[in-house]
Amino acid sequence: MGAPKGQAEYLFNPSLLKNLEWNDVRNCVNPFITNESTGESWLIVRPLQLGDYAKGFTQLLSQLTSVGNISKPQFDSQFYAMQRSGGYYVTVIEDTRKGEIIGAATLITELKFIHDCGLRARLEDVVVNNTYRGKQLGKLIVLTVSLLAKKLGCYKMSLDCKDSLIPFYKAIGYKCEPGNCNSMVIRYEGVS
Numbered sequence: 001m002g003a004p005k006g007q008a009e010y011l012f013n014p015s016l017l018k019n020l021e022w023n024d025v026r027n028c029v030n031p032f033i034t035n036e037s038t039g040e041s042w043l044i045v046r047p048l049q050l051g052d053y054a055k056g057f058t059q060l061l062s063q064l065t066s067v068g069n070i071s072k073p074q075f076d077s078q079f080y081a082m083q084r085s086g087g088y089y090v091t092v093i094e095d096t097r098k099g100e101i102i103g104a105a106t107l108i109t110e111l112k113f114i115h116d117c118g119l120r121a122r123l124e125d126v127v128v129n130n131t132y133r134g135k136q137l138g139k140l141i142v143l144t145v146s147l148l149a150k151k152l153g154c155y156k157m158s159l160d161c162k163d164s165l166i167p168f169y170k171a172i173g174y175k176c177e178p179g180n181c182n183s184m185v186i187r188y189e190g191v192s
């Protein structure tokens, strides 16, 4: 069977999300819901699809930060640019009852010369629809991409977040490394 075409096309191979090492993180979430072993059959965790523009993906992102008015052609073009580039693992949770994207997180991998020509992972653009609070969907999506990074052979994964979210990330295994817990930024004026 070939890859799905049209709006069902995936950003990356969905089989990569199968057989992640969930046993490594069982202690982080209890009770824990996954789309593999779930009473919550209404949700699915999968790679971003071209058709997710129509399922509210960009509206969901706007709960995180400024998104702008992205047209469907712009979305498609960025989707294909990410797919061609490789290393972009935008992963979503869909509420299949409504056909709506309710959670997302992105794993980005970065080729290095250091660490024996290693692969580093970054966690980006984590967001869960604020009407679905209390279902541990944030943990579900972050742990999914974190375990994917491990599966891909990354030597570490890091993130930037608001101070208020530090306890959330600590609870699922991220650490502020002593002496190495700074995030610095330059903002370029005139770019939204």
Ligand code: 16G
Binding pocket: 064, 065, 066, 123, 124, 125, 126, 127, 159, 160, 161, 162
């Ligand atoms: C948070 C996000 C980051 C996102 C940024 C947007 C996580 C772990 N971090 O730091 O990925 O790009 O917010 O804020 O999701 P900005 O619009 O100020 O760049």
